[in-house]
Amino acid sequence: MAGACVFEEKTVIHELTQGLQMTQQLRLNLHSPEARNLLIQKILSSYENALFVLQSGGQPSEVEITGSEEFAFDRPLSGQHGQNVISKKRKGSATWEDEVRICGGNGLEDNTDDGYSWRKYGQKDILGANFPRSYYEFSYHKEPKQVKKTDNGPTIFESAYKGKHTCNLGAQSASPPPPPSPEYHEPTPVRLSSPNHGEMLSNLKANLSVNTSDLGGYTDTIPSSFSFPSTSSGLKEDHHQFHFPSYYDDELWQVCSPFISPATSESNLFTEWGSSSSLDLLTGPTDVDSDFEFMNSLF
DNA sequence: CCTATTTGACCACC
DNA sequence: GGTGGTCAAATAGG
Numbered sequence: 001m002a003g004a005c006v007f008e009e010k011t012v013i014h015e016l017t018q019g020l021q022m023t024q025q026l027r028l029n030l031h032s033p034e035a036r037n038l039l040i041q042k043i044l045s046s047y048e049n050a051l052f053v054l055q056s057g058g059q060p061s062e063v064e065i066t067g068s069e070e071f072a073f074d075r076p077l078s079g080q081h082g083q084n085v086i087s088k089k090r091k092g093s094a095t096w097e098d099e100v101r102i103c104g105g106n107g108l109e110d111n112t113d114d115g116y117s118w119r120k121y122g123q124k125d126i127l128g129a130n131f132p133r134s135y136y137e138f139s140y141h142k143e144p145k146q147v148k149k150t151d152n153g154p155t156i157f158e159s160a161y162k163g164k165h166t167c168n169l170g171a172q173s174a175s176p177p178p179p180p181s182p183e184y185h186e187p188t189p190v191r192l193s194s195p196n197h198g199e200m201l202s203n204l205k206a207n208l209s210v211n212t213s214d215l216g217g218y219t220d221t222i223p224s225s226f227s228f229p230s231t232s233s234g235l236k237e238d239h240h241q242f243h244f245p246s247y248y249d250d251e252l253w254q255v256c257s258p259f260i261s262p263a264t265s266e267s268n269l270f271t272e273w274g275s276s277s278s279l280d281l282l283t284g285p286t287d288v289d290s291d292f293e294f295m296n297s298l299f
Numbered sequence: 300c301c302t303a304t305t306t307g308a309c310c311a312c313c
Numbered sequence: 314g315g316t317g318g319t320c321a322a323a324t325a326g327g
Binding site for chain 3: 122124
């Protein structure tokens with residue numbers, strides 16, 4: 001797709017711009033150790049993201065799904081209307097590799113529109129679920145990955161990545177936009193933490209619950225009272241759907257997992273919630289609150 | 300006119 | 314047979 005290039009360019013610009021903004025904020029927050037750490041993380045993430053985009057040279061299509069081969073078959077290259085009907089099948093266990101439960105609260109900041117292009121290709125009422133499940137996929141790269149969104153509640157939705165989630169490095173993919181349905185007040189997609197953070201956060205169970213899926217995916221639940229900075233989301237057009245080769249992805253995931261989430265919406269959210277430093281600062285619910293406030297104050 | 304969303308139906312897996 | 318995932322025609326919106 002030609003759009004990929006533009007998309008990349010925007011992303012790089014956005015990341016750099018963000019880095020610049022963070023730097024400026026850092027200057028203003030030098031007195032605060034917490035702010036310092038957080039901002040530094042953000043800055044690094046932004047620049048890393050930019051570098052990755054540039055380095056990847058816009059070869060998103062390269063990505064191949066290591067996670068589930070069948071996925072490739074499921075989505076014939078012929079496109080959406082392709083007649084290759086090899087598919088329509090859910091081969092065996094087309095497992096959703098990473099699962100992310102996102103809970104944004106009462107529709108707090110409505111920055112649900114992460115700027116990514118999610119295409120909804122289906123909706124289904126799920127047995128036992130109070131809300132229908134929506135199925136989304138990236139508009140830009142259908143083959144590589146899909147996201148399944150599940151709404152189990154008005155304030156919760158899950159993003160499950162099928163195959164290898166290839167959007168990383170802060171570029172993390174976004175959670176699908178909230179369904180338009182009224183009963184569905186979609187909260188802003190929230191970033192999740194890595195498994196390690198899951199442990200750290202376990203102490204915060206009262207407020208946060210973390211479930212780790214077998215495949216390394218994880219599910220976090222954030223209290224509806226939870227709110228994240230709407231912030232920087234001024235730059236929404238940054239599409240972070242970068243697709244790196246799977247091997248790349250794995251490594252990155254290993255190295256950056258503390259900062260990366262498979263389903264982040266904006267890099268902003270990612271850097272904020274995915275940032276280990278921000279989480280490292282957390283020592284308890286109280287601190288969480290203060291930290292959130294702190295972060296909010298930053299933006 | 301093009302693109303995205305909706306929605307019913309189809310199909311495979313359990 | 315039930316259920317979940319996907320397809321694709323119809324529809325809406327820009």
